[in-house]
Amino acid sequence: MAANKKGTDGRYRYRVNIGKDADGKPKYKNFYGTTAREARAAAEAYRISLGKGADPSQMDATLATLYDNLIAAKRAKGIGQKSLDRYEDNKNHWGPLLNRPAASLRSADFQQVLNALADWHDGQPPLSHYTLSNLRSSAKAVYDLAIPEVVQYNPIPKTTCPAGTPPEVREPITEEQQRWIRETPHKAQRAAMLMLYSGLRRSEATALTWADVDLQDATITVNNGYDFRAKRSKAPKTAAGVRVVNVPKVLVDYLRTQQDGCLYVLHNDKGKRMTEQGWKRLWQSYMCDLNIKYGHQGAVNKHDPAGVPMVIDTFTPHQLRHTFCTLMYFAGVDVMTARDQMGHKDISVTLGIYTSLDKKFKKKKINRLDSYLKKTC
Template sequence: MTNKKGSDGRYRYRVCIGKDESGKPKYKSFYGTTAREARAAAEAYRAALGKGMDPAQAKATLATLYDNLIAAKKAKGIGQKSLDRYEDNKNHWGPLLEHPAADLRTADFQKVLNALADWHDGKPPLSHFTLSNLRSSAKAAYELAIPEIVQYNPIVKTTCPAGADPEPREPISEEQQRWIRETPHRAQRAAMLLLYSGLRRGEATALTWADVDLDAATITVNSGYNFHNQKTKKPKTAAGRRVVNIPRILVDYLKTQQDGCLYVLHTVKGRRMTEQAWKTLWSSYMADLNVKYGYNGAESKKRPGGLPMRIEPFTPHQLRHTFCTLMYFAGVDVLTARDQMGHKDISVTLGIYTSLDKKFKKKKINRLDSYLRKQTG
């Protein structure tokens, strides 16, 4: 390590970082307004080399860090949906992607997070959940790059803004639940299963009759289905592997549905449901429900130009959310509900229960008012 004061008044320290192809020493220079400042920068670099930093990757960009993370996640076999989410997170950082990752600081990331939490360039704010996911992905990208590319993680000191309120995931109404119970349709089996077990759509798609024990009134969830890769997959977390206790109404219904096929839910040819099969099935289901309950059966869904939707359609995921809501009304404790739903973090279940508490607290107080009036009347 050598030092020298240049003609511009700055001090320079040079560190030998190896030899070139001809065997001559290669040096890297560090500058400072004082000899101590230049030396400190040089020593920090030398210490980084000792910790495993690769000088050849010193200018690797934030985009490179994300690409490395996505490649690592893909090697672990995570689903395409999750990989796409990492790609979306990457793109949210905009201009920062082209900057050397080692040069970016906490303030750079905080500025972007704050901008995304508010209206920006005509775009609505992101939710706190999305912002938190974005921050977590960047943190993981930096963690993977230590110590070869970067020496510290600037994301750790950032704060996730509140962002926009998340869109509510409303459960379906009691009337819509009655539609499911009372309307025969090829999709009724899927709707009954999701409504009264809380399974995710991928879990329901992977379900076989061997996983269903009608005597014990349980469903064992061992796997899910990746619609993009068209392959079964293990649950992402230990919480996903679970035994779901199902109510008698679903037990009695499923006893009438055993048809000799391997899969509980399947196409008309007995094959596993695909993404397109789900879309076709559900579209037909909503159209039939619309005819029966929106038009009292007086119209045909094949009417020229289509039949306008008079009912409120619902999605398969709403049925899962409704199952959690039913447990809340039945007085099922939040720990049991978490296990039934397969939530990794109890805060997810608590969030649903808390939201329902707020929504129905007024009704509960009104019941108290009615009771007190009877007592004092």
């Protein structure tokens, strides 16, 4: 490490040898400071980082480059496009930090952005705690991958994830929509009935075989799910995912009429398990038919070239799972049992649903009291 005298601009310079160029001549990186000590400290820190494995050609890489490196690594591992898009979205949230050298960013820089995203900014609403947490986790992964070639430490663990907005509670479907499912024959009816009255996740329903269904005892055993990307069964993420679900008589009676000799409870026309695209097509067709029957009272042709306006409130497969939890609440099933039935790892998830419903239910009770008092007073 060589020192130079004070320059004409008033700064001190120290330089570190970082190898040789293509012609075999020594290459140096310069470090400046308002004092000799400051310049020397910066040069010494750089020299130490080289000793720890830093790559001189990468040490000026921006945060955007680090995100691109992580996305490339995830793509090489074969993760789905949806997950890759989420990393890209997370990258863009960092805004002004993206073009700065990653090694120069500190915890305070990231904390400032996180705090801004947790509040209204530039006319944009605040992000939820879940989104902020996911954003913070992605940045941590970005830095972990870059150590020690690009950066020497990870500033993210010293940040705190802001509260953000509360997560949006998925609304259960209405009693009318539940009736639609029970009374409308369709290829998707079996899937809808299954998820509505068992609370299975879509991946669990896809992996379900008739051997897992005990109609005599009115139970469904959940042992695994289905990985749509890898096209194979997968173990549940947590031990809570392996469970025996007690199902109501309405589902038992329906499933007795559905046994078709196929291995899987839900399957395509060839008897194979449903694919991601297969689910999408099936559900679109289902919502279209429900819309024509109940939204337009059958007075339109679904093949009309002009299209058929969607006038009903559509619903997703996951809403059916949420509705099952809601049905248990109104049936008086205790929260511990509901957690086991749903396969929630953390009871706070079940409690969140029950608490939300409890507030609405109590509000209705008070409204009834108001109505009664108006009549008697």
